[in-house]
Amino acid sequence: MMARDGDAVGHPNCVTIRAMFGFRKRKGKGSDPEAPEEYQPEGAPEEASEAEAADEAAPEPKEEPTEEPAAPGPSPADEDEGAEKKGGLFGRLRERLAKTRSSLAEGLGALVLGRKEIDDELLEDLETQLLTADVGVTATQRIIDDLTRRVSRKELTDPQALVGTLREELTALLAPAARPLTLPEDQEGPFVLLMVGVNGTGKTTTIGKLAQRYRAEGREVVLGAADTFRAAAAEQLQEWGERTGVPVIRGPEGGDPGAVAHDAVEAGRARGADVVIIDTAGRLHTQDNLMEELAKVRRVIAKQLPDAPHETMLVIDGGTGQNALSQARQFNQSVPLTGLTVTKLDGTARGGVLFALAAELEGVAIRFIGVGESAEDLRPFDAAEFVDALFEE
Numbered sequence: 001m002m003a004r005d006g007d008a009v010g011h012p013n014c015v016t017i018r019a020m021f022g023f024r025k026r027k028g029k030g031s032d033p034e035a036p037e038e039y040q041p042e043g044a045p046e047e048a049s050e051a052e053a054a055d056e057a058a059p060e061p062k063e064e065p066t067e068e069p070a071a072p073g074p075s076p077a078d079e080d081e082g083a084e085k086k087g088g089l090f091g092r093l094r095e096r097l098a099k100t101r102s103s104l105a106e107g108l109g110a111l112v113l114g115r116k117e118i119d120d121e122l123l124e125d126l127e128t129q130l131l132t133a134d135v136g137v138t139a140t141q142r143i144i145d146d147l148t149r150r151v152s153r154k155e156l157t158d159p160q161a162l163v164g165t166l167r168e169e170l171t172a173l174l175a176p177a178a179r180p181l182t183l184p185e186d187q188e189g190p191f192v193l194l195m196v197g198v199n200g201t202g203k204t205t206t207i208g209k210l211a212q213r214y215r216a217e218g219r220e221v222v223l224g225a226a227d228t229f230r231a232a233a234a235e236q237l238q239e240w241g242e243r244t245g246v247p248v249i250r251g252p253e254g255g256d257p258g259a260v261a262h263d264a265v266e267a268g269r270a271r272g273a274d275v276v277i278i279d280t281a282g283r284l285h286t287q288d289n290l291m292e293e294l295a296k297v298r299r300v301i302a303k304q305l306p307d308a309p310h311e312t313m314l315v316i317d318g319g320t321g322q323n324a325l326s327q328a329r330q331f332n333q334s335v336p337l338t339g340l341t342v343t344k345l346d347g348t349a350r351g352g353v354l355f356a357l358a359a360e361l362e363g364v365a366i367r368f369i370g371v372g373e374s375a376e377d378l379r380p381f382d383a384a385e386f387v388d389a390l391f392e393e
């Protein structure tokens with residue numbers, strides 16, 4: 001890896017290039033991206049243990065609370081409640097990110113405590129802290145380069161200001177990736193979402209939550225169960241379909257997933273649906289089989305509808321840390337990705353991986369994050385909100 005800020009080297013009182021490579025020297029420390037995560041998969045959606053899971057079980061998706069409630073317009077009392085709810089939602093995000101918060105932000109606070117100046121050692125410790133929190137090599141390098149530059153120009157001298165500056169840097173790093181998924185209002189034919197991801201990352205659950213969200217917005221949705229490899233996957237999708245009042249197109253077990261995808265798009269067209277969401281297998285006999293199958297499903301959809309799939313979304317388990325990056329790269333080769341959903345951030349200290357994904361996967365937007373099992377825990381990804389939730393007292 002090349003340093004990009006050579007001009008910092010040799011400047012009096014400034015950090016040296018040594019600091020930027022500190023992570024190499026400390027390789028062992030906290031740099032075990034493949035280490036098993038303590039996250040324990042929880043039960044099926046309807047088994048959610050928290051009180052708010054009751055929200056999810058509501059039979060009418062239109063009554064599902066949303067972050068931006070639709071008409072009728074709010075009364076003044078509702079507005080107060082709205083503000084409170086917003087605070088509540090932020091509070092909940094903050095609480096759900098507690099593990100990442102303690103591994104990333106709280107560690108940084110401790111790091112600068114009692115320091116009098118920003119020297120090599122402090123920047124090296126910061127670098128280690130970021131890598132330990134799964135921020136990843138590219139993002140960490142970019143941040144340390146930038147801080148080094150600021151220190152060398154004397155724009156940043158006070159260690160206590162370092163955390164604030166870092167917070168800005170982290171937000172700026174995430175911001176280009178935080179592009180919401182907006183459905184066109186005037187599109188001819190349905191908006192087709194192809195959902196991919198390895199087994200157990202929360203793909204089917206995410207599809208269910210998305211169906212619920214879109215139904216609550218008054219959109220017509222069709223689901224396609226193109227994971228014909230695992231019968232339980234279609235069952236699970238069917239349950240979500242029943243819960244949200246959305247038709248689910250299925251095929252025979254072991255059948256052709258391309259045919260199911262085709263039928264789902266066709267059903268979406270015939271019904272004048274706004275959105276078709278297609279679930280795919282997360283595991284086949286081999287990884288190569290899986291990638292070929294996904295590419296084929298994609299081709300079938302593309303033949304049927306110009307520009308479709310309009311979104312190819314990879315669902316990643318945030319608890320897999322740096323492994324998420326290799327998953328994303330691999331999927332991206334077979335089915336060019338347009339968006340990501342990172343789930344299970346509520347059960348892991350490895351949420352720093354969002355920064356790694358933003359830095360490494362240019363052009364792929366982070367659409368949603370999952371911070372729990374209920375529908376409102378699938379949140380549109382907002383860079384500033386995410387960083388605030390990690391840093392705000």
Ligand SMILES: Nc1nc2c(ncn2[C@@H]2O[C@H](COP(=O)(O)OP(=O)(O)OP(=O)(O)O)[C@@H](O)[C@H]2O)c(=O)[nH]1
Nearest residue numbers: 042043199200201202203204205282344370371372
């Ligand atoms: N805590 C938590 N659990 C989640 C989240 N998203 C999904 N889950 C849970 O993760 C488990 C696996 O989710 P699935 O939707 O079955 O995963 P999948 O990727 O479809 O897996 P396959 O169907 O096996 O391919 C379920 O128990 C979900 O409720 C999240 O953001 N937080």
